Amino acid sequence: MTTREATIKRTQSIPKEQMLKEINELRKVRNAVILAHNYQISEIQDIADFVGDSLGLSQQAAQTKAQTIIFCGVHFMAETAAILCPTKKVLIPDLDAGCSLAASINIDQLRDWKAEHPNALVVSYVNTTAEIKAESDYCCTSGNALKIVQSIPDDVEILFLPDMFLGSWVQKMTGRKNMHIWMGECHVHAAIHPQEIDQKIKEHPDAELLIHPECGCLTPYLDRVARAGNGDQLKVASTEGMIRRAADSPAKKFVVATEIGILHRLKKENPDKEFLPINSEMSCMFMKMITLEKLHRSLVEDVFEVTVPEEIAQKALKSIERMISIY
Ligand code: 13P
Ligand code: SF4
Numbered sequence: 118m119t120t121r122e123a124t125i126k127r128t129q130s131i132p133k134e135q136m137l138k139e140i141n142e143l144r145k146v147r148n149a150v151i152l153a154h155n156y157q158i159s160e161i162q163d164i165a166d167f168v169g170d171s172l173g174l175s176q177q178a179a180q181t182k183a184q185t186i187i188f189c190g191v192h193f194m195a196e197t198a199a200i201l202c203p204t205k206k207v208l209i210p211d212l213d214a215g216c217s218l219a220a221s222i223n224i225d226q227l228r229d230w231k232a233e234h235p236n237a238l239v240v241s242y243v244n245t246t247a248e249i250k251a252e253s254d255y256c257c258t259s260g261n262a263l264k265i266v267q268s269i270p271d272d273v274e275i276l277f278l279p280d281m282f283l284g285s286w287v288q289k290m291t292g293r294k295n296m297h298i299w300m301g302e303c304h305v306h307a308a309i310h311p312q313e314i315d316q317k318i319k320e321h322p323d324a325e326l327l328i329h330p331e332c333g334c335l336t337p338y339l340d341r342v343a344r345a346g347n348g349d350q351l352k353v354a355s356t357e358g359m360i361r362r363a364a365d366s367p368a369k370k371f372v373v374a375t376e377i378g379i380l381h382r383l384k385k386e387n388p389d390k391e392f393l394p395i396n397s398e399m400s401c402m403f404m405k406m407i408t409l410e411k412l413h414r415s416l417v418e419d420v421f422e423v424t425v426p427e428e429i430a431q432k433a434l435k436s437i438e439r440m441i442s443i444y
Contacts, residue, residue: 154190171243190404190407192219200247200433200437218280238274253433317395323370329376334374338351
């Protein structure tokens with residue numbers, strides 16, 4: 118048996134309490150910070166030093182004094198941390214934790230698109246590879262996509278990628294005509310149909326509706342969203358925006374249209390409120406690849422390091438820094 122196989126075997130046989138104890142000891146020894154996305158399984162969220170959305174996690178990575186960052190999220194998020202913290206070690210507990218949205222555009226496709234629109238600025242959603250970010254002028258998250266596009270002069274053409282639903286929402290809210298949108302999508306959010314929203318609203322007329330802008334169901338609601346502003350029973354928000362809204366809103370019941378992992382934090386932080394998933398099947402298999410066993414192994418074996426070639430990292434850093442400065 119190899120050392121690796123032996124570690125996996127041992128990890129699998131450790132009782133949960135013991136595993137949590139070892140994770141807590143090891144993170145001190147390794148001077149490691151554990152960052153977890155809002156879609157992670159509840160055990161990972163509960164043990165993390167910080168839980169947040171893509172923007173918040175990037176900000177935490179940029180600020181941390183820890184030597185090692187264990188990124189409990191998907192690969193592009195760990196890459197972003199590695200770009201922001203070139204002197205630190207960034208580990209992801211499972212290298213296969215990818216993202217269908219990030220995979221919806223490759224570098225050749227982006228270069229061809231740019232060649233068709235030589236005067237356009239490229240705004241890339243953070244759910245992209247480091248290579249794509251390096252070819253972009255701005256990076257954005259669902260939390261600041263609107264502000265980033267609004268910060269670009271009206272007469273400048275924009276290529277927005279890769280999420281078509283987020284892009285359509287930004288276009289609608291800004292009224293921008295010179296914005297071209299890549300036809301990419303996240304398989305989890307794209308699968309939600311407007312009928313499901315209509316049905317839930319009918320069943321729970323007293324509930325507030327929280328919708329992530331990656332949702333396929335959002336497009337038919339855009340006119341309503343544009344009219345609604347913030348006071349209506351409908352709020353389009355990043356995952357962290359949903360957490361804030363749930364705390365601030367006078368509503369006692371919420372229908373949540375995003376990945377179900379977020380329900381853990383919503384319920385934990387608002388025990389007097391009720392949260393209903395728009396669809397309980399809405400689960401991202403990539404986010405769920407990170408388990409306590411894999412986090413433990415990451416700390417024991419110092420795996421799996423995520424690095425970005427320096428030339429790409431330097432170029433990508435410029436667009437990421439613009440993203441972090443506008444929020
Ligand atoms: P947030 O930045 O809103 O957390 O979204 C990240 C993501 O992957 C959504 O699917
Ligand atoms: Fe990517 Fe969708 Fe999973 Fe978010 S939910 S990480 S966009 S596949």
